[in-house]
Amino acid sequence: xxxxxxxxxxxxxxxxxxxxxxxxxxxxxxxxxxxxxxxxxxxxxxxxxxxxxxxxxxxxxxxxxxxxxxxxxxxxxxxxxxxxxxxxxxxxxxxxxxxxxxxxxxxxxxxxxxxxxxxxxxxxxxxxxxxxxxxxxxxxxxxxxxxxxxxxxxxxxxxxxxxxxxxxxxxxxxxxxxxxxxxxxxxxxxxxxxxxxxxxxxxxxxxxxxxxxxxxxxxxxxxxxxxxxxxxxxxxxxxxxxxxxxxxxxxxxxxxxxxxxxxxxxxxxxxxxxxxxxxxxxxxxxxxxxxxxxxxxxxxxxxxxxxxxxxxxxxxxxxxxxxxxxxxxxxxxxxxxxxxxxxxxxxxxxxxxxxxxxxxxxxxxxxxxxxxxxxxxxxxxxxxxxxxxxxxxxxxxxx
Amino acid sequence: xxxxxxxxxxxxxxxxxxxxxxxxxxxxxxxxxxxxxxxxxxxxxxxxxxxxxxxxxxxxxxxxxxxxxxxxxxxxxxxxxxxxxxxxxxxxxxxxxxxxxxxxxxxxxxxxxxxxxxxxxxxxxxxxxxxxxxxxxxxxxxxxxxxxxxxxxxxxxxxxxxxxxxxxxxxxxxxxxxxxxxxxxxxxxxxxxxxxxxxxxxxxxxxxxxxxxxxxxxxxxxxxxxxxxxxxxxxxxxxxxxxxxxxxxxxxxxxxxxxxxxxxxxxxxxxxxxxxxxxxxxxxxxxxxxxxxxxxxxxxxxxxxxxxxxxxxxxxxxxxxxxxxxxxxxxxxxxxxxxxxxxxxxxxxxxxxxxxxxxxxxxxxxxxxxxxxxxxxx
Numbered sequence: 032x033x034x035x036x037x038x039x040x041x042x043x044x045x046x047x048x049x050x051x052x053x054x055x056x057x058x059x060x061x062x063x064x065x066x067x068x069x070x071x072x073x074x075x076x077x078x079x080x081x082x083x084x085x086x087x088x089x090x091x092x093x094x095x096x097x098x099x100x101x102x103x104x105x106x107x108x109x110x111x112x113x114x115x116x117x118x119x120x121x122x123x124x125x126x127x128x129x130x131x132x133x134x135x136x137x138x139x140x141x142x143x144x145x146x147x148x149x150x151x152x153x154x155x156x157x158x159x160x161x162x163x164x165x166x167x168x169x170x171x172x173x174x175x176x177x178x179x180x181x182x183x184x185x186x187x188x189x190x191x192x193x194x195x196x197x198x199x200x201x202x203x204x205x206x207x208x209x210x211x212x213x214x215x216x217x218x219x220x221x222x223x224x225x226x227x228x229x230x231x232x233x234x235x236x237x238x239x240x241x242x243x244x245x246x247x248x249x250x251x252x253x254x255x256x257x258x259x260x261x262x263x264x265x266x267x268x269x270x271x272x273x274x275x276x277x278x279x280x281x282x283x284x285x286x287x288x289x290x291x292x293x294x295x296x297x298x299x300x301x302x303x304x305x306x307x308x309x310x311x312x313x314x315x316x317x318x319x320x321x322x323x324x325x326x327x328x329x330x331x332x333x334x335x336x337x338x339x340x341x342x343x344x345x346x347x348x349x350x351x352x353x354x355x356x357x358x359x360x361x362x363x364x365x366x367x368x369x370x371x372x373x374x375x376x377x378x379x380x381x382x383x384x385x386x387x388x389x390x391x392x393x394x395x396x397x398x399x400x401x402x403x404x405x406x407x408x409x410x411x412x413x414x415x416x417x418x419x420x421x422x423x424x425x426x427x428x429x430x
Numbered sequence: 431x432x433x434x435x436x437x438x439x440x441x442x443x444x445x446x447x448x449x450x451x452x453x454x455x456x457x458x459x460x461x462x463x464x465x466x467x468x469x470x471x472x473x474x475x476x477x478x479x480x481x482x483x484x485x486x487x488x489x490x491x492x493x494x495x496x497x498x499x500x501x502x503x504x505x506x507x508x509x510x511x512x513x514x515x516x517x518x519x520x521x522x523x524x525x526x527x528x529x530x531x532x533x534x535x536x537x538x539x540x541x542x543x544x545x546x547x548x549x550x551x552x553x554x555x556x557x558x559x560x561x562x563x564x565x566x567x568x569x570x571x572x573x574x575x576x577x578x579x580x581x582x583x584x585x586x587x588x589x590x591x592x593x594x595x596x597x598x599x600x601x602x603x604x605x606x607x608x609x610x611x612x613x614x615x616x617x618x619x620x621x622x623x624x625x626x627x628x629x630x631x632x633x634x635x636x637x638x639x640x641x642x643x644x645x646x647x648x649x650x651x652x653x654x655x656x657x658x659x660x661x662x663x664x665x666x667x668x669x670x671x672x673x674x675x676x677x678x679x680x681x682x683x684x685x686x687x688x689x690x691x692x693x694x695x696x697x698x699x700x701x702x703x704x705x706x707x708x709x710x711x712x713x714x715x716x717x718x719x720x721x722x723x724x725x726x727x728x729x730x731x732x733x734x735x736x737x738x739x740x741x742x743x744x745x746x747x748x749x750x751x752x753x754x755x756x757x758x759x760x761x762x763x764x765x766x767x768x769x770x771x772x773x774x775x776x777x778x779x780x781x782x783x784x785x786x787x788x789x790x791x792x793x794x795x796x797x798x799x800x801x802x803x804x805x806x807x808x
Binding site for chain 2: 032033034035036037040103286289290293310313314316317318320321322323324325326327328329331332335348351354355417420421423424427428429430
């Protein structure tokens with residue numbers, strides 16, 4: 032038993048650290064660290080830099096740009112990326128639709144889409160959830176009816192993250208209304224410019240526009256945009272969601288945020304002394320560090336177990352990473368808001384370019400409350416924490 | 431980085447687990463507890479035969495040459511078995527002091543009998559006023575001719591009632607909480623001037639209050655600067671207790687799952703109710719987080735940098751204390767009435783976990799110390 036990394040792993044970590052901190056623009060990383068919303072261009076820029084280095088899709092099959100990294104290397108890459116506040120490659124492209132096309136798509140789909148997905152020449156969004164199909168995803172109702180060489184898609188998707196930036200959407204649609212609910216679903220790729228698609232923003236409680244509703248009204252989709260076999264979409268969706276667990280605990284992000292909280296709490300004064308010297312505050316922070324250390328080791332244990340697991344078949348123990356990882360990330364946003372204190376109150380929309388208006392309160396104050404509000408989402412998305420508990424109860428505890 | 435055990439470590443685990451299965455089920459444990467000492471001499475001899483009493487000592491000194499990972503493996507199995515014997519007191523605590531503070535000659539004189547199971551030692555350190563403050567020693571040692579004499583009152587000496595010899599901490603100089611001026615002294619338990627009052631602890635183990643009135647003693651190592659060795663041994667004991675707690679938590683969780691699957695109410699197994707499933711999952715998350723920190727403690731227990739080691743042990747003790755409390759309380763609740771009875775094993779795990787939280791610094795004490803030291807991430 033040994034928690035230390037080999038010299039090769041340390042060399043790899045140092046290489047990743049150097050790359051993320053020198054090659055990815057400082058300005059973008061600073062905006063990400065401050066909790067500001069990133070522009071489409073920021074995300075595209077970072078992913079293209081990563082792709083040029085061969086690091087946008089390391090977990091893909093080798094022929095499509097994968098690196099055959101060990102689980103430890105994948106862990107170090109993600110950890111260093113998170114600690115450097117580098118926006119990760121767009122998950123809808125690289126963790127979701129990319130691996131599905133690489134595994135189940137036609138040769139023509141692979142040739143056409145995979146390089147563009149890796150380089151973010153095509154931006155995909157995810158069309159899974161519907162108003163009536165959240166945790167119970169298989170009850171989705173958006174339909175695709177075959178008509179000659181086309182499917183005719185009708186229905187509505189929701190919670191579609193960054194659909195306003197997307198070129199394409201990958202959708203789960205019902206192709207056999209008569210079949211048992213999991214068995215009549217197909218996986219379709221749809222060009223967002225197709226007539227009949229309407230995107231409507233949903234403003235979230237932080238005031239941001241991250242998610243949208245997407246309406247499909249008589250949308251004609253060429254049959255060659257079906258991935259894999261008709262009515263097998265549920266299998267592909269399960270494969271996709273299995274890949275989503277990798278790195279979900281975001282230990283590196285929480286470490287970076289705790290370091291930031293310490294820096295700011297050492298600066299902000301409460302009377303004669305910095306907030307960091309308040310005993311109750313320090314104990315809350317210390318407790319969070321304990322839980323984070325425990326989770327980091329739990330994650331390493333899951334990583335060590337990954338040797339020999341089939342791709343797309345996650346260790347059910349990774350549900351622990353989702354539950355605790357989201358709780359810890361949320362707790363960091365609470366502590367950050369506590370440091371900001373009363374200056375978390377003003378609602379400040381993000382300054383427009385060239386604005387001379389000074390911020391209200393300390394310059395790091397504006398994003399504190401919105402980030403706290405926004406991060407309530409992380410225990411909801413990607414399979415809510417209650418769904419994760421269900422997975423553990425069934426798959427590990429046998430209940 | 432790996433979490434695999436070596437072949438030797440696997441064999442060690444299997445043999446200790448087998449012993450627990452064969453000789454330490456709940457009924458057998460009750461029989462062991464009825465022995466006059468409150469634990470089983472026969473099992474103790476078995477530990478000696480298996481080499482467990484020599485586990486942390488160097489092979490050149492007749493030991494097994496095991497490190498903190500081996501100790502973790504043994505303590506986790508002991509936690510499942512909920513053992514009553516003075517392993518922590520004699521091997522981990524007193525044995526640790528022999529390793530870190532005694533001279534080679536003293537070890538040569540004491541270790542063979544300890545490893546063979548013929549002699550048991552205890553560590554008399556805590557005092558009524560000290561709570562968890564390791565430097566708080568009021569007991570004194572004075573030189574008289576060529577001998578040392580000890581005066582003072584020692585509290586909560588784990589398994590102090592059945593030890594043949596006791597290692598006593600005493601002050602040769604300085605004020606009550608000074609870091610300097612503390613020495614370690616070896617005292618025969620039946621020496622003139624020793625008063626012992628043994629008693630059971632809440633978890634069914636044993637302890638003693640020990641009074642010393644001018645008791646003749648031998649110094650272990652050079653008296654005056656013993657605190658770092660004491661702190662080191664307490665850190666090792668914390669790592670060992672974390673592993674024991676994980677064993678107890680794992681067994682208690684398994685017991686609870688069995689109960690959820692077999693107990694029927696409203697015409698079905700109560701484990702089919704989602705509200706109970708999710709609580710069982712939260713217990714599991716606590717168990718796994720605690721297991722991670724017990725591993726961290728084992729891997730840091732040999733760390734030479736005392737500050738880094740203290741932080742790690744404080745962090746581990748905080749996690750174990752919180753997890754053990756939550757898991758223990760939930761286990762009793764999910765069992766319902768049967769969890770409240772002496773006749774059922776769950777409550778005994780709960781009690782041991784509760785006492786582990788109180789030993790060598792409770793959760794709040796360690797959290798405060800960790801916060802004061804600036805946290806874990808530096």
